[in-house]
Amino acid sequence: MSSTEFRLSFRAQSIKASEIRELLKLVGKPTMISFAGGIPDPALFNVGLFQEAWREVFAGPSIAREALQYSTTEGYLPLRQWIAEQMAARGVPAGPDNILVTTGSQQALDLIGKLLLDPGSGVIAAKPTYLGALQSFSAYQPQFSGLDAPQPTGPGAPRLIYLVPDFANPDGTTLSRAARHKALDQARTLDAVIVEDGAYTALRYDGEDLPPIAALDAATGGVERSRTLYCGSFSKTLSPGLRVGWVCGPTALIRKLTLLKQGSDLHTATTNQMVIHRVAVAGYEAQVARARAVYRARRDAMLSALERHAPPGLRWKKPDGGMFIWLELPEHLDAAALLPQALRQDVAFVPGAAFHADGSGHHTMRLSFSLCDEAQIEVGIFKLCQLIGQQGMAKVVSA
Incomplete structure (x- = not known):
């Protein structure tokens, strides 16, 4: 056949x-x-740090067995704690329960599409925008529209606004503080979720750091009342090959995404998470x-x-x-x-x-x-x- x-x-x-x-x-x-x-x-790539991290993970039978075993879907707790501290330093008052470790941020986009989109659901995105997001969301058969296009409200309103606010892939655009507030206002009007892709945020060469949309959102009511899902990744900073990313957001959405991830791959590779955590602690900055x-x-x-x-x-x-x-x-x-x-x-x-x-x-x-x-x-x-x-x-x- x-x-x-x-x-x-x-x-x-x-x-x-x-x-x-x-x-x-x-x-x-x-x-x-x-x-x-x-x-x-x-x-x-800091090969030396990774070699040392692998040696530490397999230095004794107890920790080695943990690394080789199934783990929780949410992710390795010390890594989630480190990520939560990083998010808090950027103005998002997150704890470990606000973090889901994913197999790269690409999986996060797929899980979010699965969580929020039905055939015909509206997705607002920049033109142009990240090809991987278009691929992930397209699997759920949405209708795409541009950031400035007129949008219906009520039951037919778009469910998702996808943004890469810092040095966007592909056109390098950075959203101003005013544009970030405007996106939040639009999301609130439409009752939509903002998906903030922070894959490149650490790689700033000029200008002042701007707060994540997730931080602006949390400033008005805390992370639990926010409507922003922040997607982060170690791929552009430490290693793309280990495929470790994360989603940060209100626990209600994180729990739903966790259930979807269980049905996808149970959890991100335990050993990879433990190694990335050690390398991040030792030398991320x-x-x-x-x-x-x-x-x-x-x-x-x-x-x-x-x-x-x-x-x-x-x-x-x-x-x-x-x-x-x-x-x-x-x-x-x-x-x-x-x-x-x-x-x-x-x-x-x-x-x-x-x-x-x-x-x-x-x-x-x-x-x-x-x-x-x-x-x-x-x-x-x-x-x-x-x-x-x-x-x-x-x-x-x-x-």
Whole structure:
């Protein structure tokens, strides 16, 4: 029986491959300059701290047996306590019961979609927005709309507002304090839940730290009366490979998410949680500071290369942090059509249409500066700008 003969659910039939995950299969060549995935530089991983943490976890039979055993769905208690302290330091007065450890923040998005969305439910998100969120929520067949679109109230109101307020994936946008308050006001009017994706918040290079939406929400009535679910992750700071993230929110929602996680994978790997906890306690701040310094220099190198090599009509903004620069090409160019030509020149990027729920944004692309050093960035941006310029001129001549 071929795969086309299986009687799949409507949900499974609608699932599409991630353009980024598929693209990453093609960029493994040693000569490839990849601006594609938002991938931490593995040279920054503190291997020594992880080795020591693994040794501690398996130093004696009692702790080793705990690491190898089933655990609670909520997560390893010392790790939840550490996360709660971090959230409290950022203005969210959380305790361990407000934390659910997830298998990466990607699982958190899937569980939240399962918790809140029915077919046809409304989801408000920026255009563009994180492709992984679109994938997770799309499985539950919602209706997407933009942040500024008119919204119905009452029973038909959107149930979920998804935001990446700090250095958003993919366009690097940071929401102002006023915009964060506006989102909260909208959520209250619509009786919707805000899903705040804080994956990149630690990677700030310029400007002042802004309070999480979850902190602004909790300031009016405490975390238990808030309507914000904050999704955090260790993937951009300590290690993506161990797949440890979390959700912070009111206990009523955390308990529901915990039940859904039980049916998904019982719990996040115990050993991974114990190791991440030890590494976080021993060196989280130092690791974040190191990553900030390296990525800031690479951001600046990419911005400088764009200033020197960009052809007329190419637009971008300087992000205050994160891993991405968003390019807007002349509207007659299609970034997806440029990609095969760029790959032949050993340069990879992600076409921007993947980040639009409605399939728009064909003249945009996302560039990640996290994985390449300054010399690679210079060469890659030069090649990419040359290609864009050639295609732009060819279009003009043919017209």
